[in-house]
Amino acid sequence: MTSVNRKDNATDLTVLGIETSCDETAAAVVRGPGDRKILSSTILSQIDEHTEFGGVVPEIAARAHIEILDRVVAEAMRQADCTFDDIDAIAATAGPGLIGGVIVGFMTAKAIAMAAGKPLVGVNHLEGHALTARLTDDLDFPFLLLLVSGGHSQFLLVRGVGDYERLGTTIDDAIGEAFDKTAKLLGLPYPGGPQVEKMAAKGDVTRFRLPRPLLDRPGLDMSFAGLKTALRTQAKKLEPVDDQTVADLCAAFQRAVSDVLAARTTAALDLFRQRHPEAEPVIVVAGGVAANQEIRRNLLAAAEAAGARFVAPPMGLCTDNAAMIAWAGIERLRLGPVDDMALPPRPRWPLDAANAGVLGAGKKGAKV
Numbered sequence: 001m002t003s004v005n006r007k008d009n010a011t012d013l014t015v016l017g018i019e020t021s022c023d024e025t026a027a028a029v030v031r032g033p034g035d036r037k038i039l040s041s042t043i044l045s046q047i048d049e050h051t052e053f054g055g056v057v058p059e060i061a062a063r064a065h066i067e068i069l070d071r072v073v074a075e076a077m078r079q080a081d082c083t084f085d086d087i088d089a090i091a092a093t094a095g096p097g098l099i100g101g102v103i104v105g106f107m108t109a110k111a112i113a114m115a116a117g118k119p120l121v122g123v124n125h126l127e128g129h130a131l132t133a134r135l136t137d138d139l140d141f142p143f144l145l146l147l148v149s150g151g152h153s154q155f156l157l158v159r160g161v162g163d164y165e166r167l168g169t170t171i172d173d174a175i176g177e178a179f180d181k182t183a184k185l186l187g188l189p190y191p192g193g194p195q196v197e198k199m200a201a202k203g204d205v206t207r208f209r210l211p212r213p214l215l216d217r218p219g220l221d222m223s224f225a226g227l228k229t230a231l232r233t234q235a236k237k238l239e240p241v242d243d244q245t246v247a248d249l250c251a252a253f254q255r256a257v258s259d260v261l262a263a264r265t266t267a268a269l270d271l272f273r274q275r276h277p278e279a280e281p282v283i284v285v286a287g288g289v290a291a292n293q294e295i296r297r298n299l300l301a302a303a304e305a306a307g308a309r310f311v312a313p314p315m316g317l318c319t320d321n322a323a324m325i326a327w328a329g330i331e332r333l334r335l336g337p338v339d340d341m342a343l344p345p346r347p348r349w350p351l352d353a354a355n356a357g358v359l360g361a362g363k364k365g366a367k368v
Helices: 046-055 057-080 100-117 125-136 176-185 192-200 227-236 243-275 293-305 323-333
Strands: 013-019 024-032 037-045 089-095 119-126 143-148 153-160 164-171 282-286 310-311
Touching: 013 057, 013 100, 013 323, 024 057, 037 100, 057 100, 089 100, 089 125, 089 323, 100 119, 100 125, 119 227, 119 323, 125 282, 125 323, 143 243, 143 293, 153 192, 153 243, 164 243, 176 192, 176 243, 176 310, 192 243, 192 293, 227 243, 227 323, 243 282, 243 293, 293 310
Parallel strands: 013 089, 089 119, 143 282, 282 310
Antiparallel strands: 013 024, 024 037, 143 153, 153 164
8 A cells, every 4th residue: 555745635746647548648747736737748649540440440559559658658757847756646547448558558657656666546537537627627526527428428426536426328329439430421531520520510400300319208318329320311312422411411410419418418407406406506528529519519508508507628638638637646646545556457447336446456445
């Protein structure tokens, strides 16, 4: 069991973060909780390596992480003007994600921690997204989180660090996955989500009427596979589709997704008020899909109509990055001692599991 030297819970910590859960190789140095300052953030994307395949190839991603992670870490340390003597701990994504990439980043972090004599924090990647708003905004617990990414679409009640309750999720495709599949269906290049948004800006949103799945049912669960199928049916009827038709289909698809999220957000805020009538109602949106401007606007409008505060991190902190991992490490370290080297990398790691940061194979009661 190791601990960080600090006078009390308010003492600032400087943490190196590493993120390799998918196709971004990232490292960052963050100081907090008082300063809440990103000293450096370095990200190298693998888009070029995966473009010809129309999606992320796990084996290629893992090899790319191996080839460049050392340089990315060195650059983050250089930009932060830090040595390892200045670093209080190492935080790295331990899951969920593509297991090859997770292994590369987490084992590298373990090696650095052992060599430098620093504590290691294994961070749940989704917790990194969940806590980013506390890095960028003055935000207290509890709050409502909408996590929207390539692999996850969830409403979560965030009561504290490691204390999450899933209120609703997608029953099939995640939103980011649905965007990517729609792009591929329409012949748009990879990565698909930004391409759909780009084409939608040129489209007539009224030309096609696509369904809003599950909105006739109670609860906060969502579904996007049927929406994608409806779009495919419309495209098949008009083959070969011209550029304007592609743009119109993208606009209709994006609007349908935005409407579903806005409606579910309104219902989620009602539930939040029932659970925490004493708390300020806050909806935080995080994850790569949160970079979509129409979705942001619709969620902001839904929050304002419900009299709630809307928080969305800057664009660069919505997609995968290591600053969020370093910050989650700081939040975890403030809880107390850590028992770290026994934590295995995990391809799956539900955020709403009992205490998302408790080690699966460590000393009983140890915290990350």
